[in-house]
Every structure is written in structure tokens, then in C-alpha cells.
Amino acid sequence: MPVFSRRARLQFRQLAAIIVSWFCIGMLVALYDHQVLHTRNALGTAPGYKLAASILLNAGIGLFGALTGGSLLVFYVNVKYRDRSYGYTIASVTICFLLIILLISIVLGLLGMGDLHRLIKNGVVWAAVVAITQMMLQVNSKFGYGIFWDLIRGKYNTPKQERRIFMFLDINASTTIAEELGDRRYHAFLKDFFSDITNPILNNKGEIYQYVGDEVVIAWRYGAEEENSQCIRCFFDIKEHIQSLGDKYLSLYGFVPTFKAGIHCGEVVAGEVGIIKRDITYSGDVLNTTARIQGMCKQYNEEVIASAELLAALGTLSNYVSQVLGSIRLRGKEKETLLIALKPMS
Structure with missing residues (x-):
């Protein structure tokens, strides 16, 4: 460390x-x-x-x-x-x-x-x-760290094509949790959860792209194989950290949150959008595919699923056990995507 x-x-x-x-x-x-x-x-x-x-x-x-x-x-x-x-x-x-x-x-x-x-x-x-x-x-x-200066410098005034890794991380049973906690406590819970997962994300060089309800989208820039593999380590670091805070969540909310994630990579177009409120957004098929992969976690009862394309970019993952789930045509897509579930070695 x-x-x-x-x-x-x-x-x-x-x-x-x-x-x-x-x-x-x-x-x-x-x-x-x-x-x-x-x-x-x-x-x-x-x-x-x-x-x-x-x-x-x-x-x-x-x-x-x-x-x-x-x-x-x-x-x-x-x-x-x-x-x-x-x-x-x-x-x-x-x-x-x-x-x-x-x-x-x-x-x-x-x-x-x-x-x-x-x-x-x-x-x-x-x-x-x-x-x-x-x-x-x-x-x-x-x-977000660095994003504001990109806006000031006008880095994305002209859209740029970039290769990125994305993780869509979603809290399990969020609808049930919201009903049990009520609006105010549920908001407090999300605030605590998103705050607690920030350090593991930053320590693994992730960029918090956006929060969407009970979901957080994390992005990584492409680098060497070791740097790229941080997207996998990030999920399990978050899991370990949340488990270490189990007493806090039990005392405040009566449960320890669990979550699932889909991870994928590919080309995106990054650029500024908006007039009254300006922001940098990513667009491309990779985002839709990552969201679909995350949606398959519930169907296969897996906590993290990655695409074979991503794992090919990561090289050898000696600390994880992979299980091929098969080639699946994701909803709304014609091309099949090979999905692989990942677990840390015990």
C-alpha cells in the first residue's frame, strides 16, 4: 500500500x-x-x-x-x-x-x-x-479532480475520441432499501455509501464520472496492463472497505450494503455539452454495453462481470478466478458479447 x-x-x-x-x-x-x-x-x-x-x-x-x-x-x-x-x-x-x-x-x-x-x-x-x-x-x-481544469483549458471544446474502461456499480435491492428507510434516511444512506467508496476508487486511479440514483459510474484511462487491472481491484477494495464499516451501517441503517458491477472497455467520444450548465460527457456503445453487463449480474447471481474484451486488455490476472458465462446477445444489441465472472482467489 x-x-x-x-x-x-x-x-x-x-x-x-x-x-x-x-x-x-x-x-x-x-x-x-x-x-x-x-x-x-x-x-x-x-x-x-x-x-x-x-x-x-x-x-x-x-x-x-x-x-x-x-x-x-x-x-x-x-x-x-x-x-x-x-x-x-x-x-x-x-x-x-x-x-x-x-x-x-x-x-x-x-x-x-x-x-x-x-x-x-x-x-x-x-x-x-x-x-x-x-x-x-x-x-x-x-x-471532480482535474475535470474543472479541463473545462477551463477548453480541452473538450472539440469532441475527442478516447479509449476508456468503465464500471457501472449498483447497490443491490435498492428499491426495497428505499421503502424501508424512507426518503430522508435513504438519501443519508446513499450519501454515506458514495462517500465511503471514494477513497478505494481514487486509490485505484478511478474517476467518478457520475452518480445516477443508487448507481455510480467510474472511468479509467487506458494505460499499461497493471494500471488497467486496477478496475478489477477497485471493486474488491470497495467491498472490503464497506465490510470493514459494517458496524457503522448496522447501527445507522440496520444492514450492510452489497452491490454488483459490470466492467467493459472501448472507444468513446468525450466532449463538452450544455449551455446553462456545462459538463464533460462520454458517448458511445461502450457505455450502453457496460450498463447491460451490469444488468446481467442479477440473472447469473454474480457480483462482478466483465467482458472478454476487457480481460484481454488486462493481461494475466493472477489474483482472480474467472468463470466464462458464455457469449450472450445483450438486450438491444446484435453482436454477442462474451461475459466472464470474476472472484478473488481464496
């Missing part, structure tokens, strides 16, 4: 981006102040003022703020307050940072360690930087 989970590595990547951004903003603030001090209406620079020292000071403030405040945002606020609204976290974080910065600015001004008005101005600037940073983190969380 890696020392850090993939979610932790993604968080450190976010922190690194904040550090670089805030460091650069600190230098820009110093350069802006330098230009203002040399305008016609300015009173000039204070004795001992040096541009290099000002840049170092402001860049240092940006670096220190990123290491402390950025860490607070990434590792605490956006973890502990995931259930709060985006507006609440943005407003509360901004107000707290603004008060702290203004307090420090006032103290430094009273001690004669800087111009009070300029310090307050910098405080307001950094509060705005914090607000924008938190908003970007929240938006990135909503779209």
Missing part, C-alpha cells in the same frame, strides 16, 4: 498550486505598491525603502499564508465542513482570514512597522485571494 492515499496526494497537489499562486501574488502586490509609490500624486517612498526587500517581504507573506492558510483550507475546512453549503464555507473562511489579517495589520501599523492604510489594503487584497481560492477548491470538488 502507498504511504499516502491518492486523495492525500491530490490534496498535496492542490496545496502546491496554492503555494505557487500565493507566492506569485505576493510579488505582484509588491510590484503594484512600487508603481503606486512612484506616481505623480504619491508622497514618495519611505526612508530605507527597497523594491527587492518589499518583494521578498510580500512573497514571504504569500508563502507563509499558503503554507498555513492553504493547509487549513485543503486539509481541514474542506474535509470537516463538506456537508456545509459552498457559500457558508467561502464566507466564513473569508471573514476569519480578513479579521486576522486586519488585526495583524493594525498592530503592525500602531507599532510603526508599516503604513496602516497600505497594510489594511493588503489585508483586503489577501482576503479576496482567500475567497477566490476557496471558491476554486469548491468548484473543483464539484466537477
Whole structure:
């Protein structure tokens, strides 16, 4: 197992981006102040003022703020307050940072360690930087790691053909569960379940494509055989993790959830859709086939079924036992698909 989970590595990547951004903003603030001090209406620079020292000071403030405040945002606020609204976290974080910065600015001004008005101005600037940073983190969380930046860069403005692996994972007996729990508790159950399976998905380099009712669609980019096989390991890692949380689910809902999955691979077209709400979607026969394969799990009483096409792309799977179910013409399709059930070696 890696020392850090993939979610932790993604968080450190976010922190690194904040550090670089805030460091650069600190230098820009110093350069802006330098230009203002040399305008016609300015009173000039204070004795001992040096541009290099000002840049170092402001860049240092940006670096220190990123290491402390950025860490607070990434590792605490956006973890502990995931259930709060985006507006609440943005407003509360901004107000707290603004008060702290203004307090420090006032103290430094009273001690004669800087111009009070300029310090307050910098405080307001950094509060705005914090607000924008938190908003970007929240938006990135909503779209999914990396997807938001793909939208910003316009990567999928023109549809692109990609080879992908898909898993459709569906909770067993969801209709019965919904009737027994009622709407509110069922929603809470889905929220817990989707939250609990996130780390196993990320640790196996999966991308959560979408949630559809009680189903989650997970995608993988094509890579080496070992990387491709993570789609199989992902299912059993999720199963193991949910079983380890059995006491939690029993106490909250009276049962431990089970689930089934279909896995397939192939060419899809990826591109942006929508006007009011824009998103990146995948289209192609592979998605329909994967959904059909997942639907066969109940008929064959299997928890995970993959296509022979996928297993051919994975190479040797030494840790799993495969059982050929036969060539089946899936509903709505003319071409037959060879289906294979998978189980971990005991």
C-alpha cells in the first residue's frame, strides 16, 4: 500500500498550486505598491525603502499564508465542513482570514512597522485571494479532480475520441432499501455509501464520472496492463472497505450494503455539452454495453462481470478466478458479447 492515499496526494497537489499562486501574488502586490509609490500624486517612498526587500517581504507573506492558510483550507475546512453549503464555507473562511489579517495589520501599523492604510489594503487584497481560492477548491470538488481544469483549458471544446474502461456499480435491492428507510434516511444512506467508496476508487486511479440514483459510474484511462487491472481491484477494495464499516451501517441503517458491477472497455467520444450548465460527457456503445453487463449480474447471481474484451486488455490476472458465462446477445444489441465472472482467489 502507498504511504499516502491518492486523495492525500491530490490534496498535496492542490496545496502546491496554492503555494505557487500565493507566492506569485505576493510579488505582484509588491510590484503594484512600487508603481503606486512612484506616481505623480504619491508622497514618495519611505526612508530605507527597497523594491527587492518589499518583494521578498510580500512573497514571504504569500508563502507563509499558503503554507498555513492553504493547509487549513485543503486539509481541514474542506474535509470537516463538506456537508456545509459552498457559500457558508467561502464566507466564513473569508471573514476569519480578513479579521486576522486586519488585526495583524493594525498592530503592525500602531507599532510603526508599516503604513496602516497600505497594510489594511493588503489585508483586503489577501482576503479576496482567500475567497477566490476557496471558491476554486469548491468548484473543483464539484466537477471532480482535474475535470474543472479541463473545462477551463477548453480541452473538450472539440469532441475527442478516447479509449476508456468503465464500471457501472449498483447497490443491490435498492428499491426495497428505499421503502424501508424512507426518503430522508435513504438519501443519508446513499450519501454515506458514495462517500465511503471514494477513497478505494481514487486509490485505484478511478474517476467518478457520475452518480445516477443508487448507481455510480467510474472511468479509467487506458494505460499499461497493471494500471488497467486496477478496475478489477477497485471493486474488491470497495467491498472490503464497506465490510470493514459494517458496524457503522448496522447501527445507522440496520444492514450492510452489497452491490454488483459490470466492467467493459472501448472507444468513446468525450466532449463538452450544455449551455446553462456545462459538463464533460462520454458517448458511445461502450457505455450502453457496460450498463447491460451490469444488468446481467442479477440473472447469473454474480457480483462482478466483465467482458472478454476487457480481460484481454488486462493481461494475466493472477489474483482472480474467472468463470466464462458464455457469449450472450445483450438486450438491444446484435453482436454477442462474451461475459466472464470474476472472484478473488481464496
